[in-house]
Amino acid sequence: MTGLTVAGLFLSGLLAGVELVVRYGIHPALMSLPDRTHLAARHEIVRIVRVLVPVILIPSVLLGIAVLISSGTGPGLALRWAGVGVYAAYLVVVFFGTVPINDAFFDWDPDAPPADWKRVIARWAVIDIVRSSLAILAFAIFLIAAWLD
Helix, strand or coil, X not given: CCHHHHHHHHXXXXXXXXXHHHHHXXXXXXXXXXXXXXXXXXXXXXXXXXXXXXXXXXXXXXXXXXXXXXXXXXXXXXXHHHHHHHHHHHHHHHHHHHHHHHHHHHCCCCCCXXXXXXXXXXXXXXXXXXXXXXXXXXXXXXXXXXXXX
């Protein structure tokens, strides 16, 4: 296993872990809070993940591509292609799904949110299920590809 593969697996695992925690830990906790507290906490979380996730995501995707290119035609080739394809789907969901919602949300006032804020958060939650599942799937695929090689 090459250094590129190890680094790619590490970052892919971090991304999957972040997505898992957001989906199944943070989001349910936020939903149990009173509205104003929920919105204030969500604002701070969005402020942090707007920086944290790209720092993990960009190198993870680039390393996934680098491993695909540099690993040759071994037994994990099809899975490496699949993993990069799942990352592509993840990026589409992020940039056209959760990022626009988070950007709009970031401007909300927790004391005076838009009238439809609960509908927007519910839409975000559905998209988040897809996003987190894709990150976890990519990690699993890359792990199996590395194991096969």
